[in-house]
Amino acid sequence: MSQPVEIFTPQQFHRQAQDALGNPQVRANFRKAMDGLMVKRRDAFAEWQLEELRQLGANIRLRALSRLPDLLEQLEERCEANGIRVHWAEDGEQACRIVTDICQQHGARSVIKGKSMVSEEMHLNAHLDKAGIEALESDLGEYLVQLNEQTPSHIIMPAIHLNTDQISDIMHERTGTERTRDVDTMTAAARAQLRERFMAADVGVSGVNFAVAETGTLCLVENEGNGRMTTTVPPVHVAVTGIEKVVEHLADVPPLYALLTRSATGQHVTTYFNMISSPRRDGEHDGPREVHLVLVDNGRSRIYQDDELLDTLRCIRCGACMNHCPVYTRVGGHTYGTTYPGPIGSILMPHLLGLEATQDLPTASSLCGACGEVCPVKIPIPDLLVRLRREAVGEGEGNVPGAGVKRSTREVAAWKSWQWLATHPSAWRGTTGIIGKLRGLAPEHLGPWTEYRSAPKPAAVSLHTLIKRRRQEDQS
Amino acid sequence: MSARDNILQRLRERSSAPQPAPLSDFSVVTGRQWTAEERVAHFERWISSVHGEIIHCRKDNWREALVGILSDKGVQRLALGRTNDVAREAREWLGENSVELVDVDRDIGDWQREMFERVDAGLTSTLGAIAETGSLWLWPTPDEPRLLSLVPPLHIAVLDADRIEDTLFDVMSRHGWAEGMPTNALLISGPSKTADIEQTLAYGVHGPRELVILLRH
Numbered sequence: 001m002s003q004p005v006e007i008f009t010p011q012q013f014h015r016q017a018q019d020a021l022g023n024p025q026v027r028a029n030f031r032k033a034m035d036g037l038m039v040k041r042r043d044a045f046a047e048w049q050l051e052e053l054r055q056l057g058a059n060i061r062l063r064a065l066s067r068l069p070d071l072l073e074q075l076e077e078r079c080e081a082n083g084i085r086v087h088w089a090e091d092g093e094q095a096c097r098i099v100t101d102i103c104q105q106h107g108a109r110s111v112i113k114g115k116s117m118v119s120e121e122m123h124l125n126a127h128l129d130k131a132g133i134e135a136l137e138s139d140l141g142e143y144l145v146q147l148n149e150q151t152p153s154h155i156i157m158p159a160i161h162l163n164t165d166q167i168s169d170i171m172h173e174r175t176g177t178e179r180t181r182d183v184d185t186m187t188a189a190a191r192a193q194l195r196e197r198f199m200a201a202d203v204g205v206s207g208v209n210f211a212v213a214e215t216g217t218l219c220l221v222e223n224e225g226n227g228r229m230t231t232t233v234p235p236v237h238v239a240v241t242g243i244e245k246v247v248e249h250l251a252d253v254p255p256l257y258a259l260l261t262r263s264a265t266g267q268h269v270t271t272y273f274n275m276i277s278s279p280r281r282d283g284e285h286d287g288p289r290e291v292h293l294v295l296v297d298n299g300r301s302r303i304y305q306d307d308e309l310l311d312t313l314r315c316i317r318c319g320a321c322m323n324h325c326p327v328y329t330r331v332g333g334h335t336y337g338t339t340y341p342g343p344i345g346s347i348l349m350p351h352l353l354g355l356e357a358t359q360d361l362p363t364a365s366s367l368c369g370a371c372g373e374v375c376p377v378k379i380p381i382p383d384l385l386v387r388l389r390r391e392a393v394g395e396g397e398g399n400v401p402g403a404g405v406k407r408s409t410r411e412v413a414a415w416k417s418w419q420w421l422a423t424h425p426s427a428w429r430g431t432t433g434i435i436g437k438l439r440g441l442a443p444e445h446l447g448p449w450t451e452y453r454s455a456p457k458p459a460a461v462s463l464h465t466l467i468k469r470r471r472q473e474d475q476s
Numbered sequence: 477m478s479a480r481d482n483i484l485q486r487l488r489e490r491s492s493a494p495q496p497a498p499l500s501d502f503s504v505v506t507g508r509q510w511t512a513e514e515r516v517a518h519f520e521r522w523i524s525s526v527h528g529e530i531i532h533c534r535k536d537n538w539r540e541a542l543v544g545i546l547s548d549k550g551v552q553r554l555a556l557g558r559t560n561d562v563a564r565e566a567r568e569w570l571g572e573n574s575v576e577l578v579d580v581d582r583d584i585g586d587w588q589r590e591m592f593e594r595v596d597a598g599l600t601s602t603l604g605a606i607a608e609t610g611s612l613w614l615w616p617t618p619d620e621p622r623l624l625s626l627v628p629p630l631h632i633a634v635l636d637a638d639r640i641e642d643t644l645f646d647v648m649s650r651h652g653w654a655e656g657m658p659t660n661a662l663l664i665s666g667p668s669k670t671a672d673i674e675q676t677l678a679y680g681v682h683g684p685r686e687l688v689i690l691l692r693h
């Protein structure tokens with residue numbers, strides 16, 4: 001294999017970051033892609049009143065969230081009236097069982113999948129595999145990543161960590177495609193391989209970009225047409241979505257769609273905008289005879305309890321925060337070891353997995369603010385990162401599981417003593433005096449801090465004393 | 477309790493204060509006030525930028541233009557509807573032509589492989605288009621099923637210039653989409669494409685490699 005298969009976990013963030021930083025190939029692949037995406041996004045909004053549009057996007061999402069339970073009920077009712085069967089899942093496990101059951105009811109052996117991050121979150125492929133059902137990704141990037149036995153490294157561009165040569169190797173080794181650097185040839189090969197699979201698939205599984213409560217419509221945004229194939233060719237279509245993806249009105253969709261495509265890849269529009277409102281009706285000649293919608297909670301209703309963290313549910317999964325993040329750009333998506341990487345992942349995953357496992361993620365930010373500035377729905381990502389850092393060390397009240405996991409009694413004691421000293425002048429003077437005298441004993445190494453910096457050395461004479469002396473000299 | 481009831485209950489019993497529901501000002505996605513010429517120009521600019529090919533023609537000579545495309549692109553088997561105006565007129569005109577016409581108003585299960593492997597092009601009508609993004613608006617019907625605009629390597633779409641509107645928001649609201657959505661509503665902007673291999677654009681990854689629009693004035 002061109003690349004050894006590696007398992008990434010959020011617990012190993014630091015080691016994985018070290019590895020990624022030491023891998024010039026990964027760094028070059030990400031750097032090149034992200035630089036281009038930043039420019040494209042900027043250009044795509046050049047003719048727009050961007051601030052007004054972002055405000056509208058944020059307001060639409062806030063309005064939907066403010067009515068979330070009602071809208072979910074309305075969505076269910078409208079979908080059912082249209083002939084779409086609606087299922088609810090409390091967690092990924094339950095959602096997987098629902099999908100597997102539907103497959104088994106139809107005696108399905110093979111499933112074709114459109115791109116869906118929720119299905120990644122649920123580990124649906126592994127689950128189906130255990131049930132003896134083969135699930136094949138049909139988005140080209142996802143297909144390549146799946147062939148390489150990896151997970152996506154970006155939520156929009158799953159195979160962005162691979163370059164043309166690596167992809168050529170993967171396709172050659174896994175599918176027998178002749179080695180080539182010609183992208184059209186590789187794409188044509190994948191087209192041929194996947195067309196057979198679309199025809200053979202018993203069930204198509206897709207995600208959902210927006211679910212419209214008013215009309216019971218599932219909106220899918222894509223360029224390749226694999227989403228349309230997946231939701232049209234197999235006799236059964238199962239859409240899986242997080243419960244937060246619902247919007248109130250059909251009219252809410254155009255602004256969100258405008259923000260999504262431009263923020264994600266700098267496109268003014270995607271090739272396809274696919275709106276599905278029911279299974280094949282009498283007299284129609286194609287389209288699935290059954291459509292199912294699985295509404296997945298998986299921790300989202302817990303996030304919903306907290307006014308501040310609720311902002312994360314506004315996310316429309318455009319990936320712009322990743323593209324603009326100086327940390328993500330350097331370490332790449334796998335480093336995070338989670339379904340959602342980058343800034344949004346660093347605030348979303350602690351909710352979903354708990355802080356024990358994800359305590360390093362909120363620190364994977366320079367807090368430069370770029371993520372918050374580009375987010376099309378104005379999620380205050382930097383503020384939330386800071387809040388999670390606080391909760392990780394046991395400050396503030398939060399509902400994120402594992403709060404306080406990073407609390408260190410030594411650190412707390414050190415800051416407490418500092419606080420006491422700094423508010424007691426004579427003790428302060430005495431202590432700084434002694435430290436100044438013993439400065440020769442100050443350690444040269446202070447753990448990771450001194451890896452790239454020289455250790456601070458206490459001054460022989462304190463600033464306080466220096467100023468005092470200066471004043472005396474001036475007066476004399 | 478069912479998962480449904482548990483989830484809804486958790487959402488309803490939120491301990492914090494109710495969330496605000498801010499007003500939405502949609503003016504930024506509507507009110508372009510373009511003239512008919514501007515609309516066509518915008519449409520052409522954007523759909524060309526995503527590799528869509530436009531052929532201008534008149535309502536009375538569009539079939540000659542169609543024949544021209546078919547011979548330019550070497551189309552031998554053309555799939556098309558039967559009852560809509562575009563398909564009817566095309567059928568009349570193509571009757572004596574060397575192109576083989578493939579009927580699509582039959583259950584796809586019976587001829588899926590033929591559709592996937594042997595059809596060179598699909599001809600569809602359109603309901604309109606969006607100037608701001610260069611998008612075609614299609615609602616597939618029994619006469620023109622969904623796969624007609626998706627599976628063949630060439631998609632030829634016929635569009636009347638006076639059916640181009642400014643924005644998606646305008647199209648949805650003026651035509652009352654919310655009052656009755658079809659099984660499947662589609663916007664199509666260009667041929668199928670991917671940039672998943674090192675950000676290099678490639679066309680026709682799953683759907684058509686080419687999209688040709690006969691724009692009738």
Ligand code: SF4
Pocket residue numbers: 263314315316317318319320321322344371374375376377378379
């Ligand atoms: S947090 Fe904002 S920028 Fe990041 S993916 Fe979500 S919507 Fe896009």
